[in-house]
Amino acid sequence: MLLLEAQLSESGRPILQPGEIECQLIDSTDIDLEQETKPPYWNPLLGGIVSLTTHRIIWIERTRKKEPVQSRAFAIPHPAVHALEPPKKGGLKSLFGKQAVKLRIVVGIRKDGALATRDAASAVRVVMVFRNLDSNSDAFVTRFQEVLEAKAWTVIPPTSALPGRAHPGSEPSFSGRQDGSQPSRAFTTAHAGVSGILKREEAQAKQADETLQEAFGDLNALMSKAKDMVALAERIRMRLAGSSGGTGGGTDEGEGSRQEMQDLLLSVGIASPVTRENAGALYHQQLSRQLSDFVGPLLVKSNGMMALVDVYCFFNRARGTELISPDDLLQACRLWERVNAPVRLRRFESGVLIVQARGHSDEAIFAQLAQLVKTPDGTHFGISASDAARALGLPPALAKEELLAAEYRGLLCRDDGADGLRFYHNFFLELDSLQEAAAGQQQ
Amino acid sequence: MAPKPAFELPYFYNYRPYFTLQPVRDTREKQIQLWKELILSFCKHYGMYIVDVDDFPLFANKSIERKLTNEARELFLNALVMEGRAEWLGKDHRKCLLLWRRIEDWADLIISWVQENALENGVVTLDEMRTGDEARGTDLENLEMIILERAVRLLEARGKAQMFKGSSADDTGVKFFI
């Protein structure tokens, strides 16, 4: 096989190398060889999702089923790419409407026909066909070019989490332009009189002021355009919501345009809530799988549950860059239900959201708590959230939620005294059953 | 001994409520933890081994006009005792021996010291170990005798040392078998 096999996780996501970051996704894409006679082992890869990362381009087989089946995945490492031949615009065929866009990738191969990341003997042309006519293949190609130029695979990944932010031209520039110029304040009072400095500062402040004026003007102009667009987006969104389930929504085309609309809306800053009818943006679907993989091992360490807020922090710290927003996280978690993910989102009465392993039940925790309240200390002093936290291996906030849930279930009762909120074995339960038994006997 | 750099007091030390025993259990547990850590690090920093309950500098903070009650002081020190980081000297609980380094760790330290100073199979007095030339500049300098003796006894039990009682306590000698 010409392409390298890529490892996928249980939920169908590519397993990334250290320092490898996913940059862009595009669906409905074929990969084929562009030559007259193709080698016997070659089978074209059709209709998959392509993931562009800082290190590779990965084609992932798309399964239609809900259950993530072990899909195949293949990759071309960027070092093997000699050149990109971007798709040609126009042409006679395009008179008949949109055509699938083709990107040709020249890759080096060794004498035995395998991919060569260096010292290539010769080259072949791989062609990537973007079949989804509504996808932004231009952006994908541009990004591909950028990533190739960046050569991120030659850099050793940093060990620290969120790295110190470095931006091009990030020195404060009083002109306020992103021109990377160094600040002009590179002198001391020895070089100019104090009054000189003051005047310079004044001038710079004034310039900043004027710049700001202009900036606000431009901002206003931009916003009025934004308003129009938002209105249009809203109308279309409502129409789409109305048409779901109708004749328009049943067909593949309807499905495709709805999906596309989600993506468009998201890009504009109008998040469509995930409902039973729609799966939201492609981005969130992918993120959902990624998160499921990420959270799994974390849950094992934290006794089966973790506050969503903590997931947000851990995930973003692990990412380091191109972070996800809280809304992204929430949307992605909501999608877990639809794909039978091994983890789920759960809401406590208090509104606290947690992530839990799907098989996890409260019963085991309740059993632990029930035991805890029957110990000598537990009987005399009851248990607080901190006590429960220690015993259950959970943070106090979550331990408290479990205590409240156990109380709701009738297993514990509370004492809100001077010593704080403490929970005891629910004596009243036994009292009730005693009373019932007595009542039964009387009959 | 060279003057030590100033000890940086933690944020809670200047917050008045921490000088009152908190009634809410959770809050009190955190309070105890903070004080335990403070007492240990303070003593370690200044090489103090005995806390005089009535006279320990940390227990009163002039700048905020607060001091710990006797009950609080005993509570915090008791917490250290429970953890094996301190021992009461005497039933009246007025003095407390601080083990900011555990006896086992002192024992290990002594072994290293013996090796560094080529005192294997040699004999020194306990007094020399804490005030002699080889002690200067090391952690053993001015080590509280009670602790030193305990550590050496531990080494004895391990077969690494043998103590000889001299005519007075100061003369007690040790031979190391390392």
Next chain:
Amino acid sequence: MERAASGITRKFVLLAIGRLPEELGRSWFDKCFRGLDRPLRMAFRRRPGISGLQGATAARAQYKTLGEDVAKVRTEQMTEQLATFKKSLEDFAQKYKNDIKKQPAFRAQFHEMCAKCGVDPLASNKGFWAELLGIGDFYYELGVQIVEACLATRPHNGGLIDLQDLRALVAKKRRTAKEPVTEDDCIRAIGKLKALGSGFEIFTVGSRRLVRSVPTELNRDHNEILEMAQGKGFVTAAEVQAQKGWPPGRVEDALETLLREGLAMIDDGDPDGQRRFWFPCSSGDGNLSIEGQLGEGPIR
């Protein structure tokens, strides 16, 4: 060309317009299609004769259902308009990206205006705004730092912290970052954190804004006591009773709850013998060193 056919054909052709090359000649087409209205004529001008008619028939066949057609056109419309807007945004970003990062006032204004338009630039990192202006990461990272700072100070303040203190804490942590952080930025980041359901909330007490990071609910009485404590950082039961005119039981209840929730601590050491209730979240004058609150510990 009859009306009906031309209507459908027109749409089909308009769709294809953007992709037609300019090279095809004009005159022959003008002759054939002079009778048609201008846009349609312009469209047909670019088609070779026979296949032009074939194109129309094909179009008719292709777009049987007008409904589908309409949906597709709306999508096209949207895409075009988006492309235009995106270009405007790109130009704006090119010019002002650095300003948004460096000038908090401008940034705050930007956010306000987005809110008025019904646009949430921080909704997703996949949005135009985040991508082009690069502000997503700034806020999401800030969110992480805020969560961490709240967690680190919770043992001390019970999950309630003054916004000013929080900002200072976070700014200190960001020593290496070159972008200043304002209270407004914190407010935006916290606004996003709310969705994560751990009780993140900003509310005003008196003249200060407090950030809550636990799901504890405070009632009016509690808030009023917190307000009273602002400035000196504590209250006594007697003061509350005198100022509010509440019965002692009510005062006791409120103070007790605040103690239990870890939002208050008692102080019995004052020479005047009155018990004081201190509120870490109300000590806005920073009588606590910041390093300590980060839990780094100046010791060791």
